[in-house]
Amino acid sequence: MNDSGTGTFQANGDGDVGIVSYKDYFCPTPLEFELGGRLDSFNVRYETYGRLNSEKSNAILVCHALTGDHHCAGVYSIMDKKSGWWNNIIGPKKPLDTEKYFVICSNCIGGCRGTTGPASINPATGERYNLTFPAITMRDMVAVQRRLLAHLEIEKLHMVIGGSMGGMQALQWAIDYPEMVERVCALATTSRQNAQAIAFNEVGRSAIMQDPVWNNGNYELARIPSVGLGIARMMAHITYLSDKGLEGKFGREHSAIDGTKIFKPSFDIESYLHHQGQSFVNRFDANTYLYFTRALDLFDLRGKYGSLENAFKDVSARVLCVGFTSDWLFPPEQNREIVRALLRCKKTASYAEIKSDLGHDSFLIHSPKLYTLIENFLDV
Amino acid sequence: MSEESNNIGAGGKRKIELDAITEWVEDGQSVLDLGCGRGILLSEIMRRHKGIYAVGVDTDFTKITHCIRRGVNAYHGDIMDALKSFSDKSFDWIVCSRTLPEVENPKEVIMQSLRVGRKVAVGFVNYGFWANRLSILFSGNRIVNKVFPEKWEDARPSNQISVNDFKEFCKSNDITINREHCLKGNWRTPCKFCPNLLSGYAIFEISLEK
Numbered sequence: 334m335n336d337s338g339t340g341t342f343q344a345n346g347d348g349d350v351g352i353v354s355y356k357d358y359f360c361p362t363p364l365e366f367e368l369g370g371r372l373d374s375f376n377v378r379y380e381t382y383g384r385l386n387s388e389k390s391n392a393i394l395v396c397h398a399l400t401g402d403h404h405c406a407g408v409y410s411i412m413d414k415k416s417g418w419w420n421n422i423i424g425p426k427k428p429l430d431t432e433k434y435f436v437i438c439s440n441c442i443g444g445c446r447g448t449t450g451p452a453s454i455n456p457a458t459g460e461r462y463n464l465t466f467p468a469i470t471m472r473d474m475v476a477v478q479r480r481l482l483a484h485l486e487i488e489k490l491h492m493v494i495g496g497s498m499g500g501m502q503a504l505q506w507a508i509d510y511p512e513m514v515e516r517v518c519a520l521a522t523t524s525r526q527n528a529q530a531i532a533f534n535e536v537g538r539s540a541i542m543q544d545p546v547w548n549n550g551n552y553e554l555a556r557i558p559s560v561g562l563g564i565a566r567m568m569a570h571i572t573y574l575s576d577k578g579l580e581g582k583f584g585r586e587h588s589a590i591d592g593t594k595i596f597k598p599s600f601d602i603e604s605y606l607h608h609q610g611q612s613f614v615n616r617f618d619a620n621t622y623l624y625f626t627r628a629l630d631l632f633d634l635r636g637k638y639g640s641l642e643n644a645f646k647d648v649s650a651r652v653l654c655v656g657f658t659s660d661w662l663f664p665p666e667q668n669r670e671i672v673r674a675l676l677r678c679k680k681t682a683s684y685a686e687i688k689s690d691l692g693h694d695s696f697l698i699h700s701p702k703l704y705t706l707i708e709n710f711l712d713v
Numbered sequence: 714m715s716e717e718s719n720n721i722g723a724g725g726k727r728k729i730e731l732d733a734i735t736e737w738v739e740d741g742q743s744v745l746d747l748g749c750g751r752g753i754l755l756s757e758i759m760r761r762h763k764g765i766y767a768v769g770v771d772t773d774f775t776k777i778t779h780c781i782r783r784g785v786n787a788y789h790g791d792i793m794d795a796l797k798s799f800s801d802k803s804f805d806w807i808v809c810s811r812t813l814p815e816v817e818n819p820k821e822v823i824m825q826s827l828r829v830g831r832k833v834a835v836g837f838v839n840y841g842f843w844a845n846r847l848s849i850l851f852s853g854n855r856i857v858n859k860v861f862p863e864k865w866e867d868a869r870p871s872n873q874i875s876v877n878d879f880k881e882f883c884k885s886n887d888i889t890i891n892r893e894h895c896l897k898g899n900w901r902t903p904c905k906f907c908p909n910l911l912s913g914y915a916i917f918e919i920s921l922e923k
Contacts, residue, residue, distance in 0.1 A: 673788070676768055679766050683789075705778050713784040
């Protein structure tokens with residue numbers, strides 16, 4: 334079935350895809366996970382923007398990061414205050430031009446935004462999977478996206494693009510399905526989660542797992558481990574920013590300091606992080622957070638394939654990696670390293686670095702330099 | 714400078730060198746261009762030859778975006794960093810076109826290039842050119858002309874080379890000069906006689922092969 338032509342978008346003419354709606358693909362074919370375990374069937378929630386051309390050659394797959402989802406452009410209704418997470422890059426006349434390309438984004442397997450994940454009901458038991466959900470890897474995420482594309486009858490991707498965890502998926506795509514991928518654009522990412530990144534993830538997971546409400550993953554949905562998840566988010570959010578970025582945005586701005594309530598969050602940065610934590614727990618499942626951060630930790634192309642060169646040996650896509658100078662979670666060097674390895678095995682690959690003070694999240698933020706890179710890369 | 718040289722703009726000058734190096738490269742070879750700029754040389758080599766594997770290295774973001782638009786593999790970063798990541802003799806050619814005066818450690822760049830590449834093409838403006846000598850002799854000021862357009866206060870630090878400097882360097886480091894392509898002040902007519910004095914631009918092919 335190809336439901337790409339059903340027109341889920343309504344362009345409003347100002348460069349936005351306008352009102353969008355998600356779709357669900359129910360896959361009845363069992364899925365074996367890389368590290369064991371299986372699902373007899375699963376759902377994938379996704380959105381598409383633009384139209385698939387008759388040759389089916391203009392599809393771009395967007396892969397989301399740790400806390401992202403399938404809703405990367407447009408709004409669900411005119412009342413929505415926020416558009417999709419990559420609205421700045423996707424839309425008519427934008428770098429991922431929906432007048433030219435058919436853009437697809439799905440919620441990763443194990444997610445909590447509509448795709449089957451730990452919070453979904455296991456049809457076999459009638460209970461939530463929680464920690465009985467199979468362990469997830471990047472390869473599993475990509476394998477599920479592959480199923481979605483088969484459902485959409487798409488055999489070739491003009492490009493796979495993503496930042497951070499999305500960049501890992503993009504690389505995994507080029508490795509696992511080389512014949513399907515023409516271009517890979519991996520932003521602010523790594524070929525191998527390093528000790529520092531694992532360390533931060535473990536602190537986040539500890540916050541969740543030591544929240545008594547978590548209860549080994551078996552919390553009531555009406556009473557979630559919001560303290561642990563909120564703290565995990567607060568801490569992780571710092572790693573997405575930078576010293577300079579935080580200083581520029583918040584500095585030491587604070588409300589009146591009251592000596593009798595000295596620990597009441599008073600600095601703007603404190604309120605901001607509490608707000609981030611709070612809004613996160615309302616939209617994200619704690620168990621998904623555990624599963625996804627673990628998938629990140631397990632990502633190690635060098636370890637898995639013996640060397641990066643070996644990992645990339647069958648890659649046939651053109652690859653563009655982009656690093657951001659102030660990204661200290663996946664620093665430029667880890668992005669450069671990917672391209673150096675690709676070039677060592679005589680692959681078509683480029684590395685570009687963008688000066689930015691905004692840290693790891695730079696790839697999500699308005700950047701004409703990034704737009705130029707992506708447009709140029711798509712034109713080749 | 715001669716009348717003729719005034720008719721060749723910077724682009725024209727670049728083209729002479731581009732033609733020379735493009736001619737040296739053969740079908741199916743691999744080329745690493747250090748200081749590749751906008752990727753013009755590499756895309757020309759790719760256009761004129763079959764089966765070329767080309768990589769450009771540059772530190773300028775805008776130039777890298779041009780390379781990507783041209784479909785030239787581009788590595789945004791430090792030349793030494795890029796060179797060190799490649800194994801011995803992993804490229805047929807390393808190109809250093811007007812790059813050496815800009816790097817901090819020219820000797821290391823040349824030696825690493827000779828390790829990574831089977832052959833190295835080096836192109837540079839000959840600082841020993843007679844017009845440069847006269848300019849300094851008569852004015853006593855630092856040279857400002859078409860080739861060195863900026864006054865000292867606006868220019869980046871650069872480390873100019875003469876044909877003799879380069880040959881002496883090669884001799885004392887056991888580097889073989891396979892080809893020497895010196896051009897007169899117009900950067901067009903070959904210059905066989907007294908190149909250190911009479912050539913405006915020089916391109917060398919060097920290697921460690923005896």
